[in-house]
Amino acid sequence: MLSRIIFAVVAVAAVAIWPRSRMSAAVALGAGLLSALVAGWGVAADTVRATGPMLAFLTVALTLAGLAERAGLARRAADGLASAGRGRTGRLYALVCLTSAGLTGLVSLDGSVVLMVPLVRALAQRCRIAQAPFFLGAVAVANAVSLAVPEGNPTNLVLMSRLGLSPGAFLGHLLLPGLCAAVLCALVPLRRLGRATYEIAADAPQRVHAPLLVPWRIGAQMAGLLASLDRLAPALSLHGGGLAALLAVAAGTAAAAAAANNLPVSASVAALATSGPGAYAALIGLSVGALATAHGSVATLIARDLAGDSRPWARTWAAPTVAAV
Numbered sequence: 663m664l665s666r667i668i669f670a671v672v673a674v675a676a677v678a679i680w681p682r683s684r685m686s687a688a689v690a691l692g693a694g695l696l697s698a699l700v701a702g703w704g705v706a707a708d709t710v711r712a713t714g715p716m717l718a719f720l721t722v723a724l725t726l727a728g729l730a731e732r733a734g735l736a737r738r739a740a741d742g743l744a745s746a747g748r749g750r751t752g753r754l755y756a757l758v759c760l761t762s763a764g765l766t767g768l769v770s771l772d773g774s775v776v777l778m779v780p781l782v783r784a785l786a787q788r789c790r791i792a793q794a795p796f797f798l799g800a801v802a803v804a805n806a807v808s809l810a811v812p813e814g815n816p817t818n819l820v821l822m823s824r825l826g827l828s829p830g831a832f833l834g835h836l837l838l839p840g841l842c843a844a845v846l847c848a849l850v851p852l853r854r855l856g857r858a859t860y861e862i863a864a865d866a867p868q869r870v871h872a873p874l875l876v877p878w879r880i881g882a883q884m885a886g887l888l889a890s891l892d893r894l895a896p897a898l899s900l901h902g903g904g905l906a907a908l909l910a911v912a913a914g915t916a917a918a919a920a921a922a923n924n925l926p927v928s929a930s931v932a933a934l935a936t937s938g939p940g941a942y943a944a945l946i947g948l949s950v951g952a953l954a955t956a957h958g959s960v961a962t963l964i965a966r967d968l969a970g971d972s973r974p975w976a977r978t979w980a981a982p983t984v985a986a987v
Contacts (some may be wrong), residue, residue, distance in 0.1 A: 669697040673890040674922045677883050682966060687879040690886030697890045703828040708745050730780070740784035742860050751858040752789060756801060758782065759848045761956070762800040763807045768826055771808035771815040772928045775801060779968040784871045789973040795851040801965045802847035802953060808961075809949040810840025814960070817928035817948045843949075880963050887926040912947035919951025924959050927951075 705726030730736055743761070761781070778800040786793035797963035808814030812822060812829045822832060850947035916926045931944045952959035956966060 665700050666697050669700070670890040671888045677887060677923065677957045680957065680965060685979050687882035687886070691882040692886070694886035694889030701892070719720065728950055729961065732735045734978045736780040737784045740780050740788050743785060744789050747860070749856045749859050749861065752852065752862050754785075754789070754860065755796060755852060755855055756848075758785070758796050759799050759803045762804045766804045766807040766814060767811050770813055771804050771959070771965060774804040775965045776968070778804065779926065788863055790863055795854045795978070797965070799848055799851040801962065802850070803844050803957070804962065805949060805953055806844035806847045807840060809843060809945065815959070817924050818945065820928045821931065821941060821945060836945065839946065848913040881903070882962060883963070884923065884925060885955070887923050888929065891922060891926045891930055908939055910942040911943040912950070914953065914976055915944045915950035917946030919948045920954035920958050923957055924948040924952045968970060
């Protein structure tokens with residue numbers, strides 16, 4: 663057990679310190695393989711089952727997003743939003759957030775991020791506006807809305823399948839909190855925009871970004887984390903319906919997701935939780951923790967890669983994380 667704990671610490675530290683580095687992927691994957699050898703091939707099989715579909719989905723989604731950008735679809739969508747914004751930056755920002763929320767409900771959090779980042783980039787070029795608030799709002803809103811719908815993100819599906827939660831029960835408990843969190847997350851970057859206006863540039867520069875065809879780095883990071891953390895969760899109870907107990911569950915899962923990514927943490931949480939208030943509190947914590955660090959979720963890793971964002975995460979994302987809480 664001690665050796666597996668060491669491997670888990672190494673994998674988490676590598677992804678946390680260098681979230682966009684290929685070296686972190688190699689270290690995390692190596693630690694995961696060693697952990698799987700120690701624990702048995704059951705861990706390796708679980709990791710392949712969890713990582714394979716995710717890698718396939720991301721490969722298809724990122725490739726289609728890259729092709730759509732090359733074909734000018736993102737630019738045409740940006741032109742439509744720019745016209746609908748009528749020169750008011752606040753109105754344009756609201757349209758971007760609504761688009762992000764709608765896409766999340768249709769194609770999940772990861773799919774929404776893949777589609778929104780090229781759109782926001784094209785919009786910033788077309789309207790000569792700062793990209794950061796729109797990028798921040800789109801990703802934060804998508805993350806919050808993903809909490810409100812059963813298929814919104816992989817962590818929802820993991821917990822629902824493990825605990826036998828029905829879509830109806832899920833919506834009844836989390837639709838309103840998720841939508842409220844989305845509104846609050848959207849309001850935070852809005853303060854940066856004020857009453858600014860914009861003009862649509864007639865000759866916006868053409869920039870074509872090559873698509874990331876196979877996200878091997880992200881897949882390797884997730885595989886390493888899943889293998890390192892699988893069956894390693896402490897025997898802690900997630901039961902209890904009191905406010906203090908639910909807050910403790912949400913805070914604990916948020917901290918774990920922020921440290922080690924919410925996808926592998928969700929698998930560990932599902933093994934501990936039972937259907938009831940504690941499960942919903944854990945889902946809220948997983949969504950909050952996903953925004954707290956650069957590696958908190960697959961979506962944040964994708965978003966930063968596509969946007970080329972290398973700014974310090976705490977300075978950029980602290981406010982939306984607090985709003986989501």
